[in-house]
Amino acid sequence: MNRVEALKQSVLDGKRIDGLLVFNAANQIYLTGVSGETARATLACVMISKKGENIIYVYNVNYEQAKAEGKGFRVELVKRREDLVAQISAKAKSLNMKNLVADFLSVETHRLLMKGLHGQARLEMQSNLLWEMRKVKSEKELEFMRKAGDLTSIGMKAAYETIRPGVKEIEVAAEIEYAMRKRGGWGTAFETSVASAARSAFPHGGCTARKIAKGDLVVVDIGAIYDHYCSDMTRTVVAGKPSDKQKKLHGIVKKAQFEAFKTMKPKVEAKKVDAAARNVVAEAGYGEYFVHGLGHGVGLEVHEPPTLNSESKDILAVGNVVTNEPGIYLIGFGGIRIEDSVLIQERGGENLTNGSYDLETAR
């Protein structure tokens, strides 16, 4: 119950908040240890209360799993959504809770809940409820993230070995995912992207049945999951011999990534890391084609705080894991992105994804 206790100390103790309602799927996994897909909540709600037991509310289909895995929680069976609201309201009343905080709610569930509470408790939204904790990874979490990074690096090696003129994008994806799974991966953190030629200029190009042609730029963006923790890595390769322009652009992006990497230290403003990469791209004359922020946090979710872009107010800290992914996207010509997942250590950044940056594949 360490995480629950830490959360109670930081959010509940000494504050006028009496209880927390946790609906976000990743937050639920983080607090309860009950396994489930991060994208889909296995539990109906998790209630953390200042006085009284902490409760997992769960529908029948996942009831036995929650009982087996949710150590330290009372597990209450919920028959339907209306009952969830009634059960939470009754519990809030019996524990005399006056001020509740929820991490996420749709407008409709919020209305149901407000109706159920009929004025007996206030309900405040705090979407960042767990981010201060989740942003800083523990040693145990880093063990999983290192493994996810290793698996992703293995997937990327498979991409280098597979990409050649005549191979379909989805065939490359098949080899990448198979390599990651065979070595123990839990699945993909997001849709594997193997975007060639014109579609490489779309940062989220995905992959299709298109055959890769000689001279195509191919942006490979992949991530393995290990024990719920994600990784994120991109390389750009050319099937065959790269042109001078492809080489030049690749060199700019690589330099931008390296300059940003050098600035990644605790207490550094995230926007300064973004600027380090952006300046390299801008000075080379391609500033307007770097159409996204430099990076984002990675953990239980593949996109989470802190955020690295020109408007970020985040400051890096030891234990953050963030992506470092500059890119240049020229419509009609193609795109180039290089990305690694980086752990912030006392002495600086450490890449959790590793492998060749070569623009040329072996074949």
Added chain:
Amino acid sequence: MNRVEALKQSVLDGKRIDGLLVFNAANQIYLTGVSGETARATLACVMISKKGENIIYVYNVNYEQAKAEGKGFRVELVKRREDLVAQISAKAKSLNMKNLVADFLSVETHRLLMKGLHGQARLEMQSNLLWEMRKVKSEKELEFMRKAGDLTSIGMKAAYETIRPGVKEIEVAAEIEYAMRKRGGWGTAFETSVASAARSAFPHGGCTARKIAKGDLVVVDIGAIYDHYCSDMTRTVVAGKPSDKQKKLHGIVKKAQFEAFKTMKPKVEAKKVDAAARNVVAEAGYGEYFVHGLGHGVGLEVHEPPTLNSESKDILAVGNVVTNEPGIYLIGFGGIRIEDSVLIQERGGENLTNGSYDLETAR
């Protein structure tokens, strides 16, 4: 623009609603054709208006992709989330929109939007905005769903060929996913589940590095995606020779699935289909161990309307695709579930997933 026109006719024409704001990722793909992960919105918002252009609002990172793929839409660039609210509000004002409807909003985005509109327009929530349309699949959609079903059946064949004592659950998952990808799959519709022994009794057991042992029940629940459309299929096998009790339970579940299948026709109440399966399981004395509804709709999302359970108010119609998945889960002993994705046709159900129901694998 057929879908947009159909939506306008059914929801806007002759009503006092002036415009729709579409935030749900699958709804956005359905209306605009702009590719993206279903789980993650590629577009910031889609506005469908009674008078005036239909607009895609999109952040810089996906701007060029939206322009290339969003035929028939005006594409407007959004710099930040605050700007999105400002741009929507300005547009609503310039088009004199008084009544807006949104399909999904978090409490926080809803507040921002209400503030931005400062009383100039009403904003109503209708989460079922597109369900009447999306529940009934067109011929084009069914082409993709048939393909997704075929790919899933290929994956299940790989499971039958791989499962034997000594193989790890995740190794089976690797072979399943590889087989689906190699034949053209776009990825998995949900986390592949290969749950053996005790964990087979959890309906969402997932898969682990556990080695499957002789005599284990193994529940394999998988789904391929093809062109954004999902499929969903489950088989339960025993590694080695099944016991009499395993055979008996498997027979009950198989009979329950078949009895439900026979009732799947247009105009039939979904709860009656659920009852057909549930009665078989209850009569055999295992009613309390069938801990979930019989099924759910499948399409762009793997869980969507119509819903097949004892409280459903849905009525089946031609073009619905729903799962038929009875199960019996005995804690300590293991679980058995059999599932197919079924298309409702005029004459009755048609399984889109196909293959052996054998409890025994080849090895």
